[in-house]
Each structure stands twice: as structure tokens, then as C-alpha cells.
Amino acid sequence: MLHFSRWKTILIWLTVLxxxxxAAPNLIPASTLASLPNxxxxxxxxxxxxxxxGSHILLQIDRQDLANERLESARDEVRTxxxxxxxxxxxxxxxxxxxxxxxxxxxxxxxxKTALERLTQPISTGLFxxxxxxxxxxxxxxxxxxRFTLTEAxxxxxxAAALTQSIEVxxxxxxxxxxxxxxxxxxxxxxxxxxxxxxxxxxxxKDILGQTAKLTFQMVDQSIPVEEAISGRPPAGSTVLYSxxxxxxxxxxxNRIIVSGENLVDAQATFDQxxxxxxxxFRFDSRGATRFGQATQANVGRLxxxxxxxxxxxAPQIRExxxxxxxxxxxxxxxxxxxxLAVLLRAGALPADLTIVEERTVGPSLGSDSIEAGQFxxxxxxxxxxxxxLFAYGRLGLIANIALLANVALIIAVLSVLGATLxxxxxxxxxxxxxxxxxxxxxxxxRVREENRQGRSIVQSMDSGFKQALATVVDANVTTxxxxxxxxxxxxGPIKGFAVTLAIGIVTTVFTAFTLTRWLVAFxxxxxRPKTMPSGVMRLVPDDTRVPFMAFRKYAFTLSLLLSIASAxxxxxxxxxxxIDFRGGSSIEVQAKGPQADIGDIRERLTGLELGEVxxxxxxxxxxxxxxxxxxxxxxxxxxxxxxxxxxALETDYEFRRxxxxxxxxxxxxxxxxxxxxxxxxxxxxVYIWIRFEWQFGLGAIISTFHDVILMIGFYVVAGIEFxxxxxxxxxxxxxxxxxxxxxxxxxxxxNLRRYKRxxxxxxxxxxxxxxxxxxxxxxxxxxxxxxxxxIWGGEVxxxxxxxxxxxxxxxxxxxxxVAGPLLILFKLRxxxxxxxxxxxxxxxxxxxxx
Numbered sequence: 001m002l003h004f005s006r007w008k009t010i011l012i013w014l015t016v017l018x019x020x021x022x023a024a025p026n027l028i029p030a031s032t033l034a035s036l037p038n039x040x041x042x043x044x045x046x047x048x049x050x051x052x053x054g055s056h057i058l059l060q061i062d063r064q065d066l067a068n069e070r071l072e073s074a075r076d077e078v079r080t081x082x083x084x085x086x087x088x089x090x091x092x093x094x095x096x097x098x099x100x101x102x103x104x105x106x107x108x109x110x111x112x113k114t115a116l117e118r119l120t121q122p123i124s125t126g127l128f129x130x131x132x133x134x135x136x137x138x139x140x141x142x143x144x145x146x147r148f149t150l151t152e153a154x155x156x157x158x159x160a161a162a163l164t165q166s167i168e169v170x171x172x173x174x175x176x177x178x179x180x181x182x183x184x185x186x187x188x189x190x191x192x193x194x195x196x197x198x199x200x201x202x203x204x205x206k207d208i209l210g211q212t213a214k215l216t217f218q219m220v221d222q223s224i225p226v227e228e229a230i231s232g233r234p235p236a237g238s239t240v241l242y243s244x245x246x247x248x249x250x251x252x253x254x255n256r257i258i259v260s261g262e263n264l265v266d267a268q269a270t271f272d273q274x275x276x277x278x279x280x281x282f283r284f285d286s287r288g289a290t291r292f293g294q295a296t297q298a299n300v301g302r303l304x305x306x307x308x309x310x311x312x313x314x315a316p317q318i319r320e321x322x323x324x325x326x327x328x329x330x331x332x333x334x335x336x337x338x339x340x341l342a343v344l345l346r347a348g349a350l351p352a353d354l355t356i357v358e359e360r361t362v363g364p365s366l367g368s369d370s371i372e373a374g375q376f377x378x379x380x381x382x383x384x385x386x387x388x389x390l391f392a393y394g395r396l397g398l399i400a401n402i403a404l405l406a407n408v409a410l411i412i413a414v415l416s417v418l419g420a421t422l423x424x425x426x427x428x429x430x431x432x433x434x435x436x437x438x439x440x441x442x443x444x445x446x447r448v449r450e451e452n453r454q455g456r457s458i459v460q461s462m463d464s465g466f467k468q469a470l471a472t473v474v475d476a477n478v479t480t481x482x483x484x485x486x487x488x489x490x491x492x493g494p495i496k497g498f499a500v501t502l503a504i505g506i507v508t509t510v511f512t513a514f515t516l517t518r519w520l521v522a523f524x525x526x527x528x529r530p531k532t533m534p535s536g537v538m539r540l541v542p543d544d545t546r547v548p549f550m551a552f553r554k555y556a557f558t559l560s561l562l563l564s565i566a567s568a569x570x571x572x573x574x575x576x577x578x579x580i581d582f583r584g585g586s587s588i589e590v591q592a593k594g595p596q597a598d599i600g601d602i603r604e605r606l607t608g609l610e611l612g613e614v615x616x617x618x619x620x621x622x623x624x625x626x627x628x629x630x631x632x633x634x635x636x637x638x639x640x641x642x643x644x645x646x647x648x649a650l651e652t653d654y655e656f657r658r659x660x661x662x663x664x665x666x667x668x669x670x671x672x673x674x675x676x677x678x679x680x681x682x683x684x685x686x687v688y689i690w691i692r693f694e695w696q697f698g699l700g701a702i703i704s705t706f707h708d709v710i711l712m713i714g715f716y717v718v719a720g721i722e723f724x725x726x727x728x729x730x731x732x733x734x735x736x737x738x739x740x741x742x743x744x745x746x747x748x749x750x751x752n753l754r755r756y757k758r759x760x761x762x763x764x765x766x767x768x769x770x771x772x773x774x775x776x777x778x779x780x781x782x783x784x785x786x787x788x789x790x791x792i793w794g795g796e797v798x799x800x801x802x803x804x805x806x807x808x809x810x811x812x813x814x815x816x817x818x819v820a821g822p823l824l825i826l827f828k829l830r831x832x833x834x835x836x837x838x839x840x841x842x843x844x845x846x847x848x849x850x851x
Contacts, residue, residue: 003522004518004519004522009519012515012516012519015410015511015515016406016409016410016516018413019406019409019410019412019413019414020406020409020413021040021041021413022041022043022412022413022414022416022417023408023409023410023412023413023416024041025041025042025043025044025416026044026045026412026416041416043416043417043419044416045412045415045416045420045421045422046181046197046419046420046421046422047197047421047422048197048421048422048423048426048497049195049197049360049361049362049423051374051422051423052197052198053197053198053199053362053363054195054196054197054198054199054202054361054362055194055195055196055199055202055205055206055359055360055361055362056193056194056195056358056359056360056361057193057194057195057205057206057209057356057358057359058187058191058192058193058194058356058357058358058359058666059166059170059191059192059193059194059209059354059355059356059357060190060191060192060354060355060357061159061162061163061166061190061191061352061353061354061355062352062353062355063155063159063190065352065353066155066158066159066162066352067097067150067155067158069352070135070150070154070155070158071094071097071098071099071150072094074099074119074136074148074150075092075094075099077116077118077119078092078099078101078116078119078148079092081115081116081118082101082112082115082116084115085111085112085115087103087105087108087111087112087115088103088104088105088108089101089102089103089104089112090102090104097149097150098147098148098149098150099147099148100145100146100147100148101145101146102144102145102146103144103145103146104144106143106144109143109144109146112146113138113146116138116146116148117138119135119136119138119148120134120135120136120137120138120148121134122134123135123157133151133153133154133156133157134151134153134154135150135151135153135154135157135158136148136149136150136151136154137149137151156189159189159190160189161351162351162352163186163189163190163192165350165351166192166350166351166352166354167184167185167186167192169347169348169349169350169351170184170192170194170209170350170354171184172346172347172348173208173209173343173344173347174194174196174205174208174209176343176346176347177196177199177204177205177208177343181197182194182195182196182197183195183196191357192354194209202361202363202659203647204336204340206356206359206640207340208340208343208344209354209356210354210356210640211308211309211344211350212309212349212350212352212353212354213261213308213309213344213345213347213348213349213350214260214261214308214309214310214349214350215260215261215264215306215307215308215345215349216257216258216259216260216261216307217257217258217259217260217292217295217304217305217306217307218253218254218255218256218257218258218304218305218307219253219254219256219258219295219299219302219303219304219305220251220252220253220254220302220303220304220305220315221234221235221238221252221253221254222252222302222303223235224252226240226250226251226252227250229252230250234252235252237254237255237256238252238253238254238255239252239253239255240252240253241253241305241307241310241311241312242311242312243311243312243313243314243315244311244312244313244331244332245332249312251305251312251315253305253307253312258291258292258295258304259284259288259291259292259295261345261348261349262348262349263284263285263287263288263289263291264282264283264284264285264288264345264346265283265284265285266282266283266346267280267281267282267283267341267342267345267346268280268281268282268342269281269335269338269339269341269342270328270338272328272330277330277333278333278334278335278337278338279328279329279330279331279333279338280328280329280333280338280341280342280345281326281327281328281329282326282327282328282329282345283325283326284325284326285325286325288325289323289324289325292322292325292327293321293322293323293325296318296320296321296322296323297321297323299318300318300319300320300321301317301318301319302317302318303315303316303317303318304316304318306329308341313329313331314329314330314331316330329341355637355663356637356639356640356661356663357662357663357666358661358662358663358666359640359643359659359660359661360659360660360661361656361658361659361660362657362658363655363656363657363658373793373794373798374427374794374798376793377427377789377790377792377793377794378427378430378789380789380792380793381434381785381786381789381790382408382434384785384786384788384789385404385434385438385782385785385786386401386404388781388782388785389401389404389438389441389782390536391536391537391538392536392537392539392540392778393445393534393535393536394534394535394536394537395524395534396441396445396521396534397536399441399517399520399521399524400438400441400445400517402516402520403437403441403512403513403516403517403520404434404437404438404441404512406512406516407433407434407437407505407508407509407512408430408433408434410504410508410511410512411430411433411501411504411505411508412430414504414508415500415501415504418500420497420500420501421497422497422501423497423498425497425498425501425726425729425798425801426497426498426500426501427794427798429497429498429499429500429501429502429505430501430505433501433502433505433506433509434786437505437509437512438778438779438782439476439509439740439775439779439782439783440469440473440476440477440509440510440512440513440514440517441513441517442774442775442778442779442782443469443472443473443476443744443775444465444466444469444473444513444517445465446772446774446775446778447464447465447466447468447469448461448462448464448465448466448533449461449465449533449543450465450771451464451465451468452533453543453544458525458530458531458532458533459525461533462521462522462525466514466518466521470514471747472743472744472747472748473510473513473514474510475692475743475747476740476741476743476744476747477506477509477510477740478688479685479688479689479736479739479740479743480502480506480736480737480739480740481503481506481507481736482681482684482685482688482736483502483681483685483732483733483735483736483739484499484500484502484503484506484736485499485503486677486680486681486684486732487499487502487677487681487728487729487732488500488503490673490674490676490677490680498726498729498733499729502733502736539774540774540777540778540781541773541774541777541778544770545770545773546766546770547766547769547770547773548766549765549766549769549770549817549818549821550762550763550765550766550821550822550825552818553818553821553822553825556818556819556822557818557819557822560707560815560818560819563711563714564707564710564711564714566714567710567711567713567714567715567717568710568714570714570717570718571713571714571717574717575717576713576716576717576723577716577717577720577721577722577723578722578723578724579722579723579724579725579727580628580660580661580662580724581662581670581671581724581725582670582671582674582723582724583630583631584631584639584662584663584666584668585628585629585630585631585632585639585661585662586627586628586629586639586642586643586646586659586660586661586662587626587627587628587629587658587659587660588626588627588628588629588643588646588656588658588659588660589619589624589625589626589627589656589657589658589659590624590625590627590650590654590655590656590657591623591624591625591654591655591657592623592624592625592653592654592655593653593654593655594623594653595623596622596623597618597622597623597624597625597654599616599617599618599625602616602625602627602650602654603616605649605650606627606646606649609642609645609646609649611629611630611632611642611645611646612629612630612631612632612633613628613629613630614627614628614629614630615627615628624657625654627646629642629643629646639661639662639663640661643659643661670725674725674728677728677732678709678728678731678732678735681732681735681736682702682705682706682735685701685702685705685735685739686698686699686701686702689701689702689739689743689746693746693750696823696824696827696828697746697749697750697824699823699827700742700746700820700821700823700824700827701739701742701743701746701820703819703820703823704738704742704815704816704819704820704823705735705738705739705742705812705815707811707815707819708734708735708738708808708811708812708815709731709734709735711807711811712730712731712734712804712807712808712811715804715807715811716804719803719804721800721803721804722800726798726800726801727800727801727804729801730801730804730805730808731804731808733805733808734805734808734809734811734812737783737808737809737812738808738811738812738815738816741776741779741812741813741816742815742816742820744772744775744776744816745768745769745772745776745816745817745820745821746820748768748769748771748772749764749765749768749821749824752764752767752768752771761824761825762825765821765822765824765825768821769817769821776813776816776817780809780810780813783809784806784809787802787805787806787809788802788806790802791803791806
């Protein structure tokens with residue numbers, strides 16, 4: 001297993017070289033990269049919003065609004081079609097998702113059905129859906145009463161069409177802001193995700209995306225005073241609309257649209273030559289210019305209104321015909337608001353209203369702080385892990401460190417090539433991989449030492465150690481990979497980045513352990529021809545330990561049971577400190593522009609805003625403050641309104657560094673997906689271990705891992721740490737780590753079951769756990785070193801994540817020994833561990849008392 005052909009050697013080092021080449025651009029400034037030859041890789045990692053600042057906004061189309069809009073247009077079609085066919089009708093009205101009309105003359109019912117049959121004809125869905133769809137179905141509940149009901153398929157078609165058009169419009173609007181590399185993607189069937197990294201003014205993005213921007217030009221109805229229309233009833237065909245001024249001014253507007261924004265071909269922010277005030281100059285297409293010219297020519301002296309989203313921007317008087325197809329929109333504009341309106345008009349109107357259901361905004365200053373903290377913590381973690389491996393293994397530790405550095409380079413290279421986004425949890429994934437990557441080498445090296453102690457030569461020990469460790473390493477890493485895959489599919493945002501990083505790290509770890517590390521060991525053996533096994537400064541765990549673990553199983557079971565019950569009681573009584581990801585609401589991090597934040601003054605300012613539950617606390621330094629606002633009763637729009645109130649109250653004295661808003665719809669989905677993620681990962685691991693081992697091993701591994709999850713929940717309750725999306729990542733990672741640890745022990749148990757067929761199960765478990773004890777301790781210590789560095793130097797944002805991980809590592813290590821092992825005794829493993837043939841040939845002695 002230590003022999004490598006020439007082509008294998010070349011492939012291994014070409015892979016490592018490619019990893020270094022593709023990872024290197026991340027260490028080189030962008031200005032220097034531009035001067036390098038074009039054949040060299042230049043793609044850098046994309047930094048997430050939490051590292052470079054920017055906004056993540058999730059927009060949702062209102063399904064009912066689109067349905068109502070379609071019903072309104074259908075009602076107009078019914079009215080027009082029956083009038084054109086000269087068919088008398090009455091009672092044209094809408095109810096829920098249907099409209100109905102009564103035909104007066106029974107003899108015209110069939111003619112009416114023929115006139116209205118186009119409402120029920122199938123529509124080719126084109127690019128939006130496959131095939132065709134029937135939008136409306138007709139029924140006749142009683143003679144002469146025709147009812148048209150909007151179908152679910154019809155609404156789905158409208159949603160799909162509106163979503164596709166909205167993505168195009170949103171893309172044009174965001175690109176008009178001059179941002180770099182925005183991400184605009186469909187999410188699900190009714191949502192659009194918008195991510196704009198490096199954005200300096202997130203509020204402007206929200207304003208741009210939040211407007212439908214339906215522009216119309218309509219005549220002002222001057223037949224009666226507007227006050228009379230407000231107090232009485234507006235004339236037929238007219239509606240009272242209000243201006244955008246403060247105070248708002250009412251206008252009586254004719255419903256007939258002269259020309260709409262669809263006829264605009266250009267809009268630019270300019271200045272009025274007479275008043276030097278900012279205005280928006282526009283230009284119509286030929287059709288719009290003709291209609292506008294005709295309307296102004298026929299209505300000289302009258303007022304016409306420029307209306308945006310049912311609000312009157314201005315209502316000037318037509319002094320002369322406007323025949324050139326150009327004009328100006330004047331109002332109380334600033335330079336920025338005029339620019340924004342021009343952007344909206346150029347991009348076009350949205351086909352439907354979009355509601356912001358989730359917002360995560362990070363200011364650029366906080367992003368730069370996060371980068372510095374993450375880089376420093378990663379360097380410290382790397383130094384600790386590398387130093388510890390040298391301390392524990394000496395020359396073999398040096399080989400492991402070379403493989404570790406290659407592993408990190410490969411991770412970064414793959415992330416760069418894939419165009420993946422690196423977030424703070426992603427950095428945590430890399431640092432955690434650094435801690436866990438040595439696990440494969442530790443398993444191999446401990447197996448090599450064990451083989452050497454049995455009298456084999458160094459070459460034989462190395463060869464046998466790699467062979468014996470292969471199945472263990474693969475099983476241990478596959479179980480962690482299962483957690484990463486499920487986390488990717490059920491997670492969202494930064495959690496997906498963490499899952500991608502962890503999954504890539506697992507694959508590269510297995511590659512480096514069984515190719516690069518093995519090649520380096522073979523090279524060292526050929527060059528140095530050592531006579532003795534290299535050793536480190538000292539052994540943390542002595543050779544041939546005989547700790548009677550199973551003697552303590554009753555006490556361990558009692559302790560685990562008490563802690564699990566206590567955790568469950570605390571969970572149902574005290575409850576967890578849920579973050580906004582799971583309960584909805586807003587979380588706002590601000591930093592005082594002065595030397596210190598005044599918590600009392602902030603509370604006083606926010607109390608008068610009537611926002612319900614508001615928490616204000618110091619966060620990090622004395623200048624940083626964290627504000628939590630409970631879910632607002634008015635739904636997703638009310639959540640955004642609450643943030644605007646807070647911004648208006650504090651922005652003069654505080655810089656808004658981070659804003660997270662999660663509406664009630666999204667929060668319930670996140671809670672469900674998080675719970676399903678944990679349960680699905682446990683189930684998938686159970687199936688895998690059951691297939692690879694026996695059912696007792698599968699149940700034992702899942703029960704011990706479930707024990708760790710319960711203890712982590714108890715830890716979150718007792719510590720008061722906020723439970724959010726990153727907490728789900730922490731739990732799933734601990735699930736993977738705990739299973740990893742348990743599988744290593746179980747793999748040795750399975751091996752010993754075949755080797756010592758007459759040994760009582762308790763003794764066999766003690767033997768197996770002592771044989772893997774050095775690996776358990778060394779892997780745990782290296783992982784804890786990496787996590788400790790993240791916790792101390794990684795910054796406030798990731799501290800709670802790493803603290804929970806540290807507790808989980810300790811709990812997982814404990815359960816692998818004192819829960820997973822004794823469960824095999826409880827499940828009476830021994831009889832089922834042998835094949836029927838072996839069971840018939842071997843007569844078991846009476847079980848002796850465990851050590």
C-alpha cells in the first residue's frame with residue numbers, strides 16, 4: 001500500500017499544485033493579479049455579506065393580490081363581452097376567488113356562454129410552465145347564473161409569469177445602482193432573493209425594490225370640488241388620490257389612463273432651467289407621444305396628473321399642446337430622489353407588489369472588522385493545530401502538517417473555482433476542518449504505532465496501519481458528510497456556505513490522508529530508512545491503557561438520564577432564547593458615533609415608538625448596542641416599518657452596522673426546516689450505520705447522538721445563548737462529530753468481535769475504547785484548540801457559535817465512550833454480532849462481570 005507508480009505520484013502532486021495555484025490569488029491584491037499572465041488562475045473567493053458588508057433581501061409576491069387583480073380584469077372582460085354581444089345582465093360581482101353574473105333573458109344564456117367562453121379557454125404557458133393551463137372554470141349553479149372561478153393552476157401561472165418578469169425588473173433596478181456582482185435569484189415559487197455585496201446605502205436599495213413603480217398620466221376631474229367628492233361620493237369614473245406632499249393634498253382623478261409608463265423609452269434626472277430644481281425628464285415612444293400629444297391638444301387649460309403607485313407626484317396645468325413626446329416630472333425632489341425615480345422608470349414597473357419578508361444587512365465597517373477577526377483567529381488556530389501535531393508526533397506530525405496545509409489550500413481552491421461565497425460560518429467550517437482534518441492522520445498514526453508495538457517493522461507497521469485505518473476513516477467521514485449534505489439542502493444563507501465548506505473539507509481530508517500523507521510517509525521511509533518509530537515530545541495518552549470504562553456505565557447512564565431530563569424540563573419551562581430567525585422580528589446592531597452609547601437614552605427614544613417588545617443591551621464594546629424588536633402585528637410590511645422608525649429615531653447619533661428582519665412567514669419556515677434538518681440527518685446516519693454495521697450499532701449511535709443534541713439544547717437554555725440559524729449549524733456539526741467519534745469506536749468493536757469471539761462484551765468494549773483512547777483525546781484536543789481560537793479572537797458575531805461547539809465536542813466525546821458503548825450491552829450485541837455459522841461453531845462462556 002506504500003508503493004506508488006510514477007503516474008500516481010505525478011497525479012498527486014499535480015492535484016496539490018493545482019490547489020496551490022487556484023488558492024494563491026486569494027493572497028494577492030487585486031491590482032497585482034491584473035498584471036499577471038492570463039493563463040494563471042485569478043479567481044478569488046467571493047466574500048459573503050457578513051464579511052464585506054451589503055444587503056440580503058428576500059422578496060415575495062402576494063398570491064392573493066395577483067388573484068384579485070386577475071378577477072378584476074376578468075370582471076371587465078365579462079362586462080365588455082356582454083355589452084358587445086348586446087346581452088342584458090345584472091349582479092356582476094366578485095366573491096372570494098370567483099366572479100358571477102346573472103343573464104336577464106333566459107333565451108340569451110347560450111349566447112352569453114359563447115361570448116364568455118374565451119375566459120375558460122386553455123392558455124399556452126410558454127416559458128413560465130409546461131403545456132397549457134385553464135385559468136378559469138365556468139359553472140352554472142342555477143339557470144342564468146354564470147360563475148367563473150379562478151383555478152389554482154391559473155394562479156400558479158400568473159405567479160410564475162409575474163416572478164419571471166419581476167426578476168428582470170429587479171435586475172435592471174439593481175444594476176442601475178452601479179453595484180458590483182449582485183445576485184438575483186428565484187427562490188421557490190413565489191420569492192426572489194437579492195444579494196448586493198459591498199452596498200454603502202442599504203436603505204436606498206430597499207426603497208428602490210419596494211416600489212411597484214406603475215406610472216400613469218391621467219386627467220384631473222374638475223367637474224366638482226375635491227372636498228365635495230371626499231365628503232360625498234366621487235363621480236362615476238373618477239377616484240380621489242392623494243399627493244406625496246406633507247401634508248398630503250387630495251386630487252379627484254379620472255380613471256381613464258391617457259398614457260402609462262410602458263410607453264416610456266427613457267427617463268433621466270435633470271434640473272429645471274427656470275428654477276434649477278431637480279426634475280425627471282422623460283421621453284415617450286412613438287405611440288405614447290401620439291396619445292399624449294392628442295390628449296394635451298384636446299385639454300389645453302385643464303389639469304393633468306402624473307401618478308406613481310396611486311400617489312399624485314404633480315398635477316400641472318396644460319398650457320399648450322405637448323407634441324414632442326418629451327416632458328418633465330417636477331415635485332419636491334432631491335437630487336437622489338430624482339435619480340431614484342429615473343432608475344425606477346427606466347427599469348419598468350413590477351407586474352405585482354413585492355413584500356420584503358426577510359432582510360439581513362451588514363454595514364461595511366462591521367464587515368471589515370469581521371474579516372480581520374476571522375483572519376486572525378484562523379492564523380492562531382492553524383498555529384495551535386500545527387504546533388500540537390509536532391508536539392504529539394514529531395516527524396510524523398510534520399508530515400501530517402504538510403498534508404494539512406495542502407488540505408486547506410485545496411479547500412480554498414475548490415471554493416474559488418466553484419465561485420462559492422465565503423461567510424463567517426464558512427471560516428468556522430475551514431477552521432473546524434483544520435481541527436478535524438488531523439483526525440484521519442491520528443487514526444492512521446495510532447494504528448501504525450499499535451502495529452509496531454506488536455513487533456512488526458516500521459515498513460510493515462506503516463503498510464498495515466494505512467490498510468487497517470481505511471475503513472474507519474471512510475465510515476467516520478461519510479457520516480459527517482451526511483450531516484453536511486442535509487445541512488446544505490435544508491439550510492439557508494450563510495448556513496449553506498458552512499455546509500459547502502465542511503463537505504469540501506471532508507472530501508479533501510480523505511484525499512490528503514490516503515494519497516499525500518501516504519506518499520510522504522513512503523518517501524520518508526525510502527530516504528531515511530528509519531529503524532525506530534518517531535515520537536513526539538510526550539504522549540498525552542500512555543500506550544496500553546486499561547481504563548475500566550464499563551465499570552462506570554451505571555453511573556454514566558444515571559448522569560446522562562438526569563442531564564437529559566433536566567434539559568427537557570428546562571426547554572419546556574424556561575424555554576430557549578430564540579433569535580429572530582425562529583420567532584420573527586428585528587435585530588439591529590448600532591454603534592455610537594461618539595465615545596460611548598447611552599443605553600437609557602436609546603430605550604427612552606424607542607419607548608415612544610409603540611413597537612411592542614423592545615430589548616436594548618450592550619454588545620461587545622461600550623459603543624456597540626444590540627436592539628431586538630418583537631414581531632409586529634401587521635405582518636411583513638409592519639416589520640419593515642418598525643425598522644424605519646428605529647432608524648429615524650437613532651441615525652443622527654448612531655451608525656447602523658447590522659440589520660436583520662425576519663417576517664413571521666419566513667421564521668416559521670426556518671424553524672420547521674431546522675428541526676427537519678436535525679431529524680433527517682439522524683435518520684440518514686442511522687440507515688448508513690445500520691447498513692455498514694448491525695442494527696445495534698445503528699441504534700446505539702443514534703441514541704448517543706440524540707443524547708448530545710438534548711444536552712446541547714439544555715446548554716443553550718442554561719447559558720442563555722441566542723438560538724438562531726448558526727445554532728442549527730452547530731448542532732448538526734456536533735451530530736457529525738459525535739457520530740464520527742462513535743463510528744471510530746464501533747469500528748474497533750466490530751473488528752474485535754471477529755478477533756475475540758469468546759471475550760465477554762463488557763471486556764471487549766473496554767479493550768476497544770482503550771485502543772482508540774489516544775485517537776479520541778488527540779482529535780478532541782486539536783478540534784478544541786481550533787474552536788478556542790475562534791471563540792477568543794473570532795469576534796462577537798461567531799463567539800456564541802463556537803462556545804456551543806466546544807460544549808458539543810465535550811458532550812460528543814463523553815457519549816461515544818459512556819453512552820454509545822454501554823448501549824451495545826443493553827441491546828445484547830454479542831449473539832447478533834456473529835453470523836449463524838459462527839454462532840453454531842462457537843459456544844459462548846458465561847458473561848463475566850465487567851472490569
